[in-house]
Amino acid sequence: MRLIIAEKPSLARAIAEALPERQGRVEGAIVAGETTVTWCLGHLLEQAPPDAYDPAFKAWRLDHLPILPGRWKLTPRPKARSQLAVIRRLLKGASEVIHAGDPDREGQLLVQEVIEHLGWQGPVSRLLVSDLNRPAVQRALGRIEDNGRFLPLYRAAQSRARADWLYGINLTRAWTLTGRQAGHDGVLSVGRVQTPVLGLVVRRDAEIRDFAPRPFFVLWADLAVARGRLRAWWVPGETHPLDDQGRLLAREPAAALATRLPGAEGRLAALETRDKRQAAPLPYSLSALQVDAARRFGLSAKAVLDICQRLYERHKLITYPRSDCRHLPEEHWAAARSTLEGACGADAPLRGWLAGADFSRRSKAWNDKRVGAHHALAPTGKCADLSRLEKAEGDVFRLIARNVLAQFYPPLATREVKAEFTLLGECFRARGQEVLEPGWKPLFSTRDEAPPLPPLSEGEACRVLEAGVEDRETRPPEPFTDASLIKAMMNIGRYVEDPAVRRTLREHDGLGTEATRAGIIETLLERGYLVRRAKALRATRLGSALIASLPEAVGRPERTALWEQRLGAIAEAGDDPAPFVAALIEDLHGLLAAADAGRLRQALAQARGEEAPSPGRGKPASRRRGAPARGRRRSPGASRGKGSRS
CATH class of the missing domain: 1.10.460.10 (Topoisomerase I, domain 2)
Structure with missing residues (x-):
């Protein structure tokens, strides 16, 4: 019997459905011909508590510290004992074991620690599944690898x-x-x-x-130029009181200059024009998605993770979400059109974005050298009926699909203009940006950009229409x-x-x-x-x-x-x-x-806002017996599940 051990039941079901043989259910497993698929429930094992090494460690005492296990022990998690017994029984009849943990460091540990804890000595292979849809799982089953390649991941x-x-x-x-x-x-x-x-x-x-706010002052001047008007800002010289960022700390110099400016004439002393092309943001890693979803929709980081897990496991709309990678495998590029057409066809905003995509384009997102155990988040190709999802699920899915679709849009092309004017012997600067080609930008924002500067020519004359001083304050972080x-x-x-x-x-x-x-x-x-x-x-x-x-x-x-x-x-x-x-x-x-x-x-x-004791640091804590009176007796430092961090 070939035994596949998946990280969780949803992955086990996806693997079993991708096998050609007819399926049958047994306790804690799915049988498909000569292959049996079983599963973990997240971590089935956890680090043993201190008293597993010495019963005296059950009491919390300073003179026991540091507690340093000689031979490390694992113990079954309370709710996992029955499934651990299922795997133990199935291993006795197995000729080969396939490790099907999630494609990351913790996924490698989660299944392998069970295999080793139960004493399996036979061959172990590795199945890496990052997309729960049947065609993707079938492709993964055709690329089973030697688990020995992943031992460094396990040791880490x-x-x-x-x-x-x-x-x-x-x-x-x-x-x-x-x-x-x-x-x-x-x-x-x-x-x-x-x-x-x-x-x-x-x-x-x-x-x-x-933070102690400090006042500073800025002087602006609205200028008439040959083909329009613009606002420029005074750049005070070093003879004036400035902070380390060049901000003016006294109002008087700005106010005095402001009274002289209206009607004054000057010229454009320097003009710098620079054309820029900016590629679309890369597809998301989980953390990058959490950042954007928090800013755009106010979702907590945990809410985004939970939504992604549902989109991956329950709805099968996205690839493996717990990824730190923002690139995609090069082989995915050829199928991207059919994948995105399948995923985006049932949603009006996504259809609109899809219509503007040029699938002959190939961005830097497709790069095998930047892809490790997992790749960036992407749609699987399953049709996404967002009307059947929770609103937050639909919002997050659109973000994921948008960033992949954006790879098939032209770069954002802009022209940045920096202008430096001389007025009454003083320097004034203005900046503007003109969008030459919106490219991918409309997918990310419908807001109007700041207006560009009017057409300018170096040396042309200008005249001050109006001037004013703004009182500002430095702001805390x-x-x-x-x-x-x-x-x-x-x-x-x-x-x-x-x-x-x-x-x-x-x-x-x-x-x-x-x-x-x-x-x-x-x-x-x-x-x-x-x-x-x-x-x-x-x-x-x-x-x-x-x-x-x-x-x-x-x-x-x-x-x-x-x-x-x-x-x-x-x-x-x-x-x-x-x-x-x-x-x-x-x-x-x-x-x-x-x-x-x-x-x-x-x-x-x-x-607590009380009068503090003597500023002396006091004596080091004595090594006397004691335990916490209330609160959990078990230290939060113990492993509590997949990816736990103390």
């Missing part, structure tokens, strides 16, 4: 799970017990990803809170939203202060993964560290106090971003995981030594 995911356990269990217990000594009654959860994300929000909130926080997690190098570390980070290295970023935000909300106010995400007093009490490095992204880079090296280059885990353990010893009841007491008091 396994290392991630163990690192999360070590970091989350030890630091959560340390800060929870220290919190009890500081007077806080409850669990203080610390994790290698969630805590740096919380730190981003806490620091942004502090910038907003501490905007609070994080789902969109901007997801974008920050994607591009975490921008928030790294250490230049040496920043140089080691590639632009695409980030906090979390496509599959976990939405969950990280929701976890911080559920644990009371963040609160959502309208669209803004703000840190609570407890969240701010936790960050203030931790060593600075725990709440900053540098360590975690570098960890993701090392995990990437394990997955992509086959690096040995042992040095990564060893470095983490060494790091833990130093972090645990920093647990400080005095510092935490002060941070909690300041968060």
Whole structure:
């Protein structure tokens, strides 16, 4: 018997329906001839709790830390025992096993850990399915690979799970017990990803809170030129009081010049014209889609992920959604016309966009070198009757289809004009943009662009019709939203202060993964560290106090971003995981030594707005027995399911 183990029931059904043999149902599986298809339910196994290694660890005590498993153990998840028993029984009669986890790091771990936990010693192949429609699954079944090729992916995911356990269990217990000594009654959860994300929000909130607005002043002049009129802005010289961005800090020079300008004549001293061509935005990765859907429709990151899962599993309208890639396989280009015609024919806006597509065009989106285990989100070709979808599902599907359709539109062609005028010996500048060819732009926006400048010739005369001074103020940074926080997690190098570390980070290295970023935000909300106010995400007093009490490095992204880079090296280059885990353990010893009841007491008091204790840091927490009085006894650092991040 050939046994296929899928990641979830929906994938198992899609695989079984693509097999040529007649199907029959048995408990926990589908039989099709000599092939049996069974499934996991997400993670069937999870990292064992500390007391599985030593019963004494059931009590939370500082003198137990750090807890460092010798031989790692997995334990069945409570609701998964019956399905695990089904797979155990089927393995006894199998001659070959096919691993059909999702095509990503966590999907590789999810099925393979079950195969190894149940002691299978026979051959294992790998089936990669990114589209649940029958033709796509049939093509995937014709390209089954050796699972050995994906062992580095498994080792990286396994290392991630163990690192999360070590970091989350030890630091959560340390800060929870220290919190009890500081007077806080409850669990203080610390994790290698969630805590740096919380730190981003806490620091942004502090910038907003501490921001002191400064006035600045701008002077404009409406000019008559040979073939029209335009507005130009004064560029004050260095003899005037300016800030580091060249903004004028005193009103008097602008006001004095404004009174002299009406009726003054000058000339166009310099003219620069530049034609630009901009290709369409690439198809979406999950995070890029979450950013756009949050901005356009106000959807949370988790809502977008859930919608994509329904579009993928239930409706079979899109390809695998948990992708970090924005490119498509080159072989998909030839079938793109039929795919998009099939997907878009039942929706009026999509039909309109489809009618303008030129399928002889080939954009840079089709690039095998940029496609890894999965490709960008795209329609599957199944007809999308959006009237039968929830509104948010239809909105998200249109975004996904639009970005693929846009690859068959011409570039946006614009002409940018920069003009510099001399008036009363002073410099005034104007900018304008003219759309030469709208290309793909109408698919993305129906808003009118800023009007272009009238036709200009260098050296021509101009005359001031009117002038005025505007009083403005510097503005604080905007609070994080789902969109901007997801974008920050994607591009975490921008928030790294250490230049040496920043140089080691590639632009695409980030906090979390496509599959976990939405969950990280929701976890911080559920644990009371963040609160959502309208669209803004703000840190609570407890969240701010936790960050203030931790060593600075725990709440900053540098360590975690570098960890993701090392995990990437394990997955992509086959690096040995042992040095990564060893470095983490060494790091833990130093972090645990920093647990400080005095510092935490002060941070909690300041968060409550109380008079803070003595500014002295206090004595390090004693290694006495203690456990959290209320809250979950189990550390949030333990693995909780696919893609969990503590």
